[in-house]
Amino acid sequence: MQTFNDDGTTLETAARPMRIQRAALHDKIVERLHDLITEGDLKPGERINERELADRLAVSRTPLREALRVLAAEKLVTISPNYGTFVTRMTRQEIHDTFELMSALERFSGELACLRITAGELTAIREAHEAMLGHWQRHDLPAYYHANQRIHDLINRAARNDALRQIYLSLNRRLHPLRLSSNRSEAKWRRAVEEHREMMAALETRDGSALGALMERHLLEKRDAVLADWTDD
Amino acid sequence: MQTFNDDGTTLETAARPMRIQRAALHDKIVERLHDLITEGDLKPGERINERELADRLAVSRTPLREALRVLAAEKLVTISPNYGTFVTRMTRQEIHDTFELMSALERFSGELACLRITAGELTAIREAHEAMLGHWQRHDLPAYYHANQRIHDLINRAARNDALRQIYLSLNRRLHPLRLSSNRSEAKWRRAVEEHREMMAALETRDGSALGALMERHLLEKRDAVLADWTDD
DNA sequence: AATTGGTTTTTTGCATTCATTACACAATAT
DNA sequence: ATATTGTGTAATGAATGCAAAAAACCAATT
Numbered sequence: 097m098q099t100f101n102d103d104g105t106t107l108e109t110a111a112r113p114m115r116i117q118r119a120a121l122h123d124k125i126v127e128r129l130h131d132l133i134t135e136g137d138l139k140p141g142e143r144i145n146e147r148e149l150a151d152r153l154a155v156s157r158t159p160l161r162e163a164l165r166v167l168a169a170e171k172l173v174t175i176s177p178n179y180g181t182f183v184t185r186m187t188r189q190e191i192h193d194t195f196e197l198m199s200a201l202e203r204f205s206g207e208l209a210c211l212r213i214t215a216g217e218l219t220a221i222r223e224a225h226e227a228m229l230g231h232w233q234r235h236d237l238p239a240y241y242h243a244n245q246r247i248h249d250l251i252n253r254a255a256r257n258d259a260l261r262q263i264y265l266s267l268n269r270r271l272h273p274l275r276l277s278s279n280r281s282e283a284k285w286r287r288a289v290e291e292h293r294e295m296m297a298a299l300e301t302r303d304g305s306a307l308g309a310l311m312e313r314h315l316l317e318k319r320d321a322v323l324a325d326w327t328d329d
Numbered sequence: 330m331q332t333f334n335d336d337g338t339t340l341e342t343a344a345r346p347m348r349i350q351r352a353a354l355h356d357k358i359v360e361r362l363h364d365l366i367t368e369g370d371l372k373p374g375e376r377i378n379e380r381e382l383a384d385r386l387a388v389s390r391t392p393l394r395e396a397l398r399v400l401a402a403e404k405l406v407t408i409s410p411n412y413g414t415f416v417t418r419m420t421r422q423e424i425h426d427t428f429e430l431m432s433a434l435e436r437f438s439g440e441l442a443c444l445r446i447t448a449g450e451l452t453a454i455r456e457a458h459e460a461m462l463g464h465w466q467r468h469d470l471p472a473y474y475h476a477n478q479r480i481h482d483l484i485n486r487a488a489r490n491d492a493l494r495q496i497y498l499s500l501n502r503r504l505h506p507l508r509l510s511s512n513r514s515e516a517k518w519r520r521a522v523e524e525h526r527e528m529m530a531a532l533e534t535r536d537g538s539a540l541g542a543l544m545e546r547h548l549l550e551k552r553d554a555v556l557a558d559w560t561d562d
Numbered sequence: 563a564a565t566t567g568g569t570t571t572t573t574t575g576c577a578t579t580c581a582t583t584a585c586a587c588a589a590t591a592t
Numbered sequence: 593a594t595a596t597t598g599t600g601t602a603a604t605g606a607a608t609g610c611a612a613a614a615a616a617c618c619a620a621t622t
């Protein structure tokens with residue numbers, strides 16, 4: 097994961113001679129399109145007109161096309177040669193498979209986190225957990241989602257595996273537009289909260305297999321909830 | 330993974346109206362560079378001169394640059410803006426993390442495969458296993474590697490999760506150049522073969538947790554073997 | 563001899579231009 | 593009326609051209 101400073105520069109970590117580098121235009125476009133897609137400004141299935149989008153972003157088609165190729169590699173857009181580029185619209189099967197894969201990554205994150213988490217990281221997760229409980233009691237769904245996302249993200253960070261983190265973030269971007277179609281019923285929400293309590297207990301005792309199993313099940317239930325609400329295609 | 334027909338066309342599966350499409354030039358370049366990198370024609374750390382490579386491939390810089398962005402998204406090359414593109418040279422930590430992640434994917438492949446494998450698929454794996462044993466007895470290391478790779482690939486296919494398969498193939502490409510630095514000792518080779526026997530037994534009885542655990546351990550041992558032979562940086 | 567300063571050359575980044583493909587719509591034939 | 597063919601238009605694909613950045617080279621100086 098590249099970490100950008102606020103002046104738009106980034107510290108190269110992989111190359112041998114450490115180099116300061118300005119973010120290239122096409123990289124900025126990738127970031128911008130990431131946002132446009134995950135925020136829903138570009139909706140799944142929507143056609144992307146290169147000229148039009150290039151004008152909107154005030155760039156030429158060349159760097160835009162380079163950015164679209166990157167997004168296609170991440171499966172956020174789908175390119176049909178000589179036909180057009182579309183915001184990826186996942187099929188039911190793809191949603192199933194992606195959540196299922198995510199469940200394995202979550203399990204693995206939980207297992208590694210129990211091995212490698214620091215006291216400070218655990219404190220942060222505990223606080224996020226408490227905050228999430230508060231949002232739940234206040235029935236503040238958006239805040240709940242945010243805290244929930246933060247907990248999973250912190251656990252993933254605590255796993256201290258950058259390759260895992262990359263894939264995790266990438267899949268999260270793909271699934272982000274779908275996240276809303278869950279926890280619609282009070283009962284399921286309550287159940288999700290209870291599962292999180294168990295996850296915290298497992299994390300406190302560094303019980304990796306327990307936490308892993310819980311996080312896997314948590315995701316598979318989310319998968320089923322999302323697919324249950326899925327009418328299209 | 331896209332399956333190409335022999336005339337270079339591909340059947341679009343995701344888009345709503347089924348469309349025949351010729352592979353675009355930049356996609357062909359991606360495939361070509363995949364090969365050049367995994368076959369070692371382009372070595373880790375090597376600089377990629379756009380003009381020179383474009384001339385070598387008899388294309389212009391535009392589609393080549395698009396291809397390089399895709400490869401960068403897959404981490405096969407590393408791009409430093411205004412500086413240059415290099416074949417990615419993984420650090421020790423990156424190798425560690427990637428193998429570790431791979432071990433989780435292998436475990437998951439094994440678990441799912443036990444749930445979903447067909448009789449025909451099992452037969453194919455059994456045959457590949459027998460072939461591998463033969464190569465081992467004949468001390469034919471290249472053929473052994475090939476059969477070994479084929480077994481893991483078939484198990485991954487049998488898991489019937491396309492998202493898992495994509496990531497698996499991508500990580501495999503990244504790790505491919507490192508594969509040689511293992512099984513140098515007769516004892517370790519013998520041990521790897523024994524592990525494969527256990528994996529076959531678990532697969533025959535559809536014991537997912539056993540197969541998953543075996544495949545995870547198998548990969549973690551491979552990780553340690555590769556890192557043990559790793560001198561650089 | 564090493565280092566600094568400046569000029570030349572190379573390479574990357576991006577915009578523009580041209581070519582090719584596909585789609586839309588109309589005209590014609592069956 | 594429907595199917596089919598043909599033409600115009602708009603989109604994508606790729607090559608070229610130009611500007612900016614960086615590296616290489618060389619000379620001058622300490």
